[in-house]
């Protein structure tokens with residue numbers, strides 16, 4: 001069981017994650033990424049999927065052609081936890 005971050009911890013984490021915002025409605029970190037085309041978007045999603053399996057932490061996302069919308073939230077915690085911050089950092093390292 002992983003605790004949700006406090007609002008202060010969450011803001012501090014977002015300071016180090018340019019491009020990510022907090023989606024209050026979904027209690028999630030959010031970012032959209034636009035790639036060159038569908039192949040590039042799906043390749044990135046594949047890398048993220050493999051990392052998600054390794055971390056046992058899975059994104060909520062949607063993909064339309066070259067655009068990916070990603071929400072990171074921890075269902076067990078009912079909000080954003082350190083696991084979401086780690087996954088956001090992992091995704092950033094792929095860009």
Ligand SMILES: C[C@H](O)[C@H](O)[C@H]1CNC2=NC(N)=NC(=O)C2=N1
Nearest residue numbers: 056057058059073074075076077
């Ligand atoms: C049993 C297993 O550890 C859990 O169901 C994991 C799997 N992936 C998960 N992913 C996300 N985003 N939140 C979770 O709480 C979560 N829990």
